Amino acid sequence: MRVAAVQMVSGKDLADNLDTASALIADAAGQGAKLVVLPENFALFTGGTAIAELAAAEAENGRLRATMAGWARRHRIIVVGGTIPLPSEDGRVYACSFVYSEEGKELGCYRKVHLFDAQVGDGQGRYCESDSYAPGNSVFTVPTSLGRLGVAVCYDMRFPEMIRLMLAEGMDILAVPAAFTRKTGWAHWLPLLRARAIENQVLVIGANQGGVHSPRRQTSGGSVIIDSWGTVLAEMPLGKGLVCAEANMAEQAALRQQMPVAEHRRF
Numbered sequence: 075m076r077v078a079a080v081q082m083v084s085g086k087d088l089a090d091n092l093d094t095a096s097a098l099i100a101d102a103a104g105q106g107a108k109l110v111v112l113p114e115n116f117a118l119f120t121g122g123t124a125i126a127e128l129a130a131a132e133a134e135n136g137r138l139r140a141t142m143a144g145w146a147r148r149h150r151i152i153v154v155g156g157t158i159p160l161p162s163e164d165g166r167v168y169a170c171s172f173v174y175s176e177e178g179k180e181l182g183c184y185r186k187v188h189l190f191d192a193q194v195g196d197g198q199g200r201y202c203e204s205d206s207y208a209p210g211n212s213v214f215t216v217p218t219s220l221g222r223l224g225v226a227v228c229y230d231m232r233f234p235e236m237i238r239l240m241l242a243e244g245m246d247i248l249a250v251p252a253a254f255t256r257k258t259g260w261a262h263w264l265p266l267l268r269a270r271a272i273e274n275q276v277l278v279i280g281a282n283q284g285g286v287h288s289p290r291r292q293t294s295g296g297s298v299i300i301d302s303w304g305t306v307l308a309e310m311p312l313g314k315g316l317v318c319a320e321a322n323m324a325e326q327a328a329l330r331q332q333m334p335v336a337e338h339r340r341f
């Protein structure tokens with residue numbers, strides 16, 4: 075089965091970002107992909123109040139969700155909708171990752187759990203995602219026509235205990251929408267994702283932002299598809315584009331039989 079990750083350099087222009095996502099999803103479907111993952115904040119990448127405004131509008135009119143459902147239905151492809159903001163109860167927003175079936179049905183939503191409040195020494199002071207985002211509180215996996223799909227977002231990748239909980243739910247495929255910083259991403263993105271693929275014996279699809287979003291904000295790109303053996307099946311550098319690869323789920327099932335790490339866990 076073919077799967078794909080969309081990489082973007084999203085900016086402040088919503089219509090522009092949606093056009094890019096739409097074209098790249100059409101490409102993915104044209105290349106035979108049955109599942110496509112969008113990056114974190116694909117629709118709007120900006121600091122400040124615009125995110126809260128988008129969240130309020132989305133709660134009101136559901137336009138982004140309808141758009142994503144339409145992409146899925148039109149192209150008969152499972153869509154992992156990166157993240158979009160929706161209002162939380164405390165005035166902040168949740169980073170929500172909606173999943174759509176190939177019929178355009180909303181299968182569920184993951185809310186980013188680990189928020190990026192960190193200093194990475196890239197000259198930008200401190201990232202403080204929790205100023206504007208509220209954390210989700212549970213892991214998310216959902217059955218799809220291709221297997222059980224789990225979603226974790228960006229900074230979540232540094233918390234392998236969370237991915238283990240998803241494995242315990244029977245996860246076969248891990249989708250990772252992200253917006254890794256240039257500095258941390260170049261050092262950590264690929265090894266983190268390969269480790270999660272190897273230790274959990276899952277197909278990992280990492281869709282990252284990759285470029286210069288503003289004078290102060292650069293992301294690391296390197297969107298990637300990694301099989302359950304840890305082999306990098308497809309990878310791209312910076313810029314907007316698509317990675318697409320053929321994943322062999324029978325091989326994954328055989329590997330899990332031959333080396334049943336999930337059963338060998340003692341902690």
Ligand SMILES: O=C(O)CNC(=O)[C@H](CS)NC(=O)CCC(=O)C(=O)O
Nearest residue numbers: 115120190203228229253254255258
């Ligand atoms: O704020 C936005 O517009 C979009 N969201 C992000 O960029 C998020 C929160 S600041 N980025 C990360 O989680 C990076 C994690 C990371 O880079 C690491 O773990 O090293």
